[in-house]
Amino acid sequence: xxxxxxxxxxxxxxxxxxxxxxxxxxxxxxxxxxxxxxxxxxxxxxxxxxxxxxxxxxxxxxxxxxxxxxxxxxxxxxxxxxxxxxxxxxxxxxxxxxxxxxxxxxxxxxxxxxxxxxxxxxxxxxxxxxxxxxxxxxxxxxxxxxxxxxxxxxxxxxxxxxxxxxxxxxxxxxxxxxxxxxxxxxxxxxxxxxxxxxxxxxxxxxxxxxxxxxxxxxxxxxxxxxxxxxxxxxxxxxxxxxxxxxxxxxxxxxxxxxxxxxxxxxxxxxxxxxxxxxxxxxxxxxxxxxxxxxxxxxxxxxxxxxxxxxxxxxxxxxxxxxxxxxxxxxxxxxxxxxxxxxxxxxxxxxxxxxxxxxxxxxxxxxxxxxxxxxxxxxxxxxxxxxxxxxxxxxxxxxxxxxxxxxxxx
Numbered sequence: 396x397x398x399x400x401x402x403x404x405x406x407x408x409x410x411x412x413x414x415x416x417x418x419x420x421x422x423x424x425x426x427x428x429x430x431x432x433x434x435x436x437x438x439x440x441x442x443x444x445x446x447x448x449x450x451x452x453x454x455x456x457x458x459x460x461x462x463x464x465x466x467x468x469x470x471x472x473x474x475x476x477x478x479x480x481x482x483x484x485x486x487x488x489x490x491x492x493x494x495x496x497x498x499x500x501x502x503x504x505x506x507x508x509x510x511x512x513x514x515x516x517x518x519x520x521x522x523x524x525x526x527x528x529x530x531x532x533x534x535x536x537x538x539x540x541x542x543x544x545x546x547x548x549x550x551x552x553x554x555x556x557x558x559x560x561x562x563x564x565x566x567x568x569x570x571x572x573x574x575x576x577x578x579x580x581x582x583x584x585x586x587x588x589x590x591x592x593x594x595x596x597x598x599x600x601x602x603x604x605x606x607x608x609x610x611x612x613x614x615x616x617x618x619x620x621x622x623x624x625x626x627x628x629x630x631x632x633x634x635x636x637x638x639x640x641x642x643x644x645x646x647x648x649x650x651x652x653x654x655x656x657x658x659x660x661x662x663x664x665x666x667x668x669x670x671x672x673x674x675x676x677x678x679x680x681x682x683x684x685x686x687x688x689x690x691x692x693x694x695x696x697x698x699x700x701x702x703x704x705x706x707x708x709x710x711x712x713x714x715x716x717x718x719x720x721x722x723x724x725x726x727x728x729x730x731x732x733x734x735x736x737x738x739x740x741x742x743x744x745x746x747x748x749x750x751x752x753x754x755x756x757x758x759x760x761x762x763x764x765x766x767x768x769x770x771x772x773x774x775x776x777x778x779x780x781x782x783x784x785x786x787x788x789x790x791x792x793x794x795x796x797x798x799x800x801x802x803x804x
Contacts, residue, residue, distance in 0.1 A: 423541040423542075423543075426537075426541045426597065426600065427538055427541060427542065427549055427552055427553055428552075429593055429594060429597055430493070430534050430537060430538050430553055430556075430594075431552055431553045431554075431555060431556030431557075432556060432590050432593065433493060433494075433497050433530065433534060433556070433590050433591075433593075433594050434530070434531075434534060434553060434554070434556035434557040434560065435556035435557065435559055435560040435590075436497055436500070436501065436560065436586050436587055436589075436590040436591075437496070437497055437500045437526065437527055437530045437531075437557065437560065438527075438556070438557040438558070438559075438560030438561045438564070439560035439561075439563060439564050439567065439583065439586065440500045440501050440503075440504040440505075440523060440526075440527075440560075440564070440583055440587065441469075441473060441500065441504075441523065441527050441560075441561070441564070442560055442561035442562070442563070442564025442565065443504060443564035443565065443567065443568035443580075443583065444465075444466075444469055444504065444520075444523075444564075445466075445565065446564065446565035446566075446568050446569050447507065447508075447568050447572060447577075447580065448462055448465065448466075450572050450577055451465070451507065451516065451577070454577055455510075455512070455513055455516065457513065461513065464517070465516065465517065465520055468517055468520045468521055468524065469520050469523065469524045470524075470756050471524070471756070472520070472521045472523075472524025472525050472527075472528060473523070473524035473525075473527035473528050473752075473756075474524075474527075474528070474752045474753065474755055474756025475752065475753060475756045475757075476525075476528050476752070477528045477531055477532060477747075477748035477749075477751060477752020477753060477756075478532075478745055478748035478749050478752060478753050479528075479748070480492075480528050480529050480531075480532045480533070480744075480748055480752075481532035481536075481742070481744040481745035481746065481747055481748025481749065481752075482742075482744070482745050482748070483532075483744070489533060490533070490537065490598050491598065492529050492530070492533045493530065493533055493534060493537070493594045493598070494590075494591040494592070494594040494595040494598070495526075495529070495591075496525075496526045496527075496529035496530035496533070497526065497530060497587060497590050497591040497594060498526070498587060498588075498591040499522055499523070499525060499526030499529070500523050500526030500527055500530065500587070501526075501583055501584055501586070501587025501588070501591070502522065502526075502584070502587070503519045503520065503521075503522035503523030503524075503525075503526060504519070504523045504580065504583060505580050505581050505582075505583045505584045505587070506519050506580070506581075507519050507520070507523075507577075507580055508572070508576075508577035508578050508579065508580030508581065509577070509578060509580075509581070528748075528752060531747060531748065531751045531752060532744040532745070532747045532748040532751070532752070533744065534553070535550070535553070535732055535736075535743075535744070535747035535751065536743045536744040536747060538550055538553040539733075539736060539743055546683070546733050546736075548679035548680050548682075548683050549679070550679065550729040550732055550733055551675045551676050551677075551678055551679025551680075551682075551729045551730075552676060552679065553729070554675045554728050554729035554732075555672060555673075555675050555676050558668070558671055558672030558675055558725065558728065559669075559672045561668055561672075562664075562665055562668035562669045562671075562672050565664060565665075566665065567583075568580065568583070571583075618740075618741075618799055619738070619739050619740065619741055619742065620738045620739070620796065620798065620799060621738075621739075623738045623795060623796050623798070624735060624738040624739055624746070624749065626791060626794060626795055627691075627731065627734060627735055627738060627750070627754075627795060628749055628750070628753065628754045628757075629791055630691065630695075630731070630788050630791045630792055630795070631731050631750055631754035631755065631758070632754045632755075632757045632758040632761075633758065633784050633785070633787055633788040633791070634695060634724065634727065634731075634758065634785075634788055635754060635755040635756075635757070635758025635761075636758040636761035636762070636765075636781065636784055637702075637724060637781045637782065637784050637785055637788075638671075638721075638724055638725065638758075639758060639761070639762050640761070640762060640765050640777065640778065640780070640781030640784075641667060641702075641717075641720075641721075641778070641781055642664060642667065642668070643762050643765070643766075644765065644769060644774055644777050644778055644781070645663060645664075645667070645717070645778070646663060646664065647769075647774055648774045648775070648778060649663060651774065652773075652774050652775065653709075662714075663714075663717065666714055666717055666718045666721070667717050667718065667720070667721035668721065668725075669718075669721075670717075670718040670719070670721040670722040670725075671721040671722055671724065671725025671726070671728075672725070673722065674721075674722035674723065674725055674726035675725060675726055675728055675729050677726065678690065678694070678726035678727065678728075678729065678730055679729060679730070682730040682733065687730045687731075687733045687734040687737065688734060688795055688797065688798065690727065690730050691727055691730060691731060691734060691792050691795065692789070692792040692793060692795065694723055694726055694727050694730075695723075695724070695727065695785050695788045695789050695792065696785065696786075696789040697723050698720055698723035698724045698785060699782065699783075699785045699786065699789075701716050701719040701720040701723065702716075702720045702724075702781075702782035702785070703782060704716040705717045705720055706775065706778055706779060706782065724785075731750050732746070732747055732750050732751060734795075734798065735747065735749060735750040737798035737799070738798050738799075740798075740799060765777040765780065765781060768780060
């Protein structure tokens with residue numbers, strides 16, 4: 396009898412409990428890295444489209460209206476329909492969509508250089524867009540399930556892959572097509588096949604790792620907050636409007652207004668997008684410490700003065716201001732997904748699709764309005780509107796309520 400109590404304390408239950416607790420806290424870094432690699436390849440292909448459009452326009456003798464239709468098709472297929480894939484992701488885990496969507500994105504884009512005509516080109520754009528739309532909700536939900544308790548930090552690393560892919564897409568495809576002609580687009584098949592094969596190989600591990608964590612998380616989930624989600628979508632739409640306004644019109648501003656060398660466009664966009672990619676990694680731990688809602692409320696306001704200073708500065712200082720503006724603006728990317736999942740805790744896939752797809756795609760529609768402003772009042776006016784829109788976003792964030800789950804406060 397005297398030994399019975401110590402024996403009970405030495406039972407193997409305690410280590411199992413400790414391991415289970417630690418497993419719930421620590422993110423699965425290897426799986427998140429592979430998901431980030433898939434994200435990188437998907438957005439590398441998607442991010443290459445704007446840079447290849449001038450080559451496609453020349454090769455197929457397209458009008459600007461036809462080029463705009465290509466962009467519209469990519470936007471609708473890749474962004475607007477993402478909530479539909481998010482709905483499917485919430486019904487049941489479809490991990491097989493991860494390697495398949497990477498493959499669809501890469502095949503759709505890489506074959507554009509061989510398209511025999513405009514109809515085939517549009518069809519390939521839609522294939523690429525559907526791959527993009529299918530990957531993001533499933534991957535964000537899977538990454539959240541294997542992220543442990545530090546969700547903003549884990550998703551910032553996952554988002555880093557996509558942001559780096561978007562930043563590297565234009566220079567990579569420009570080098571390939573400039574050196575090899577339009578057939579150089581086939582060069583992006585190599586990273587596509589590698590990423591798809593790696594994700595296919597880890598499908599069993601993804602399912603095993605995500606299932607128990609998802610089941611445990613389900614028990615702690617709160618109630619959906621659709622009104623809060625609608626307000627967050629408005630904030631992300633405005634942020635997207637600002638970001639796309641800069642990526643679209645800053646190159647023309649430098650060339651047509653400031654008379655800069657066209658070769659400066661590549662470095663300009665890389666500074667803006669590259670700084671944003673790096674900032675997502677810094678933002679995650681800060682959002683975990685301060686709370687995603689508090690981070691969203693202040694980071695967009697913090698970005699505003701750097702956008703203003705960019706428009707007033709010249710030379711190297713303008714590059715520095717553009718980089719800081721891009722860093723602060725984009726840093727809230729993964730944080731907004733975490734907050735969206737907190738507002739729709741029972742529909743994490745739908746939340747990811749609404750933020751990464753619908754809200755960003757809807758923000759792209761605002762660029763059309765900015766184009767109208769640029770035609771009538773000049774490019775500086777369009778950029779000033781893009782910058783000052785952040786004031787509206789800040790006001791909207793002040794009405795964001797506290798989510799029903801503690802992780803995003």
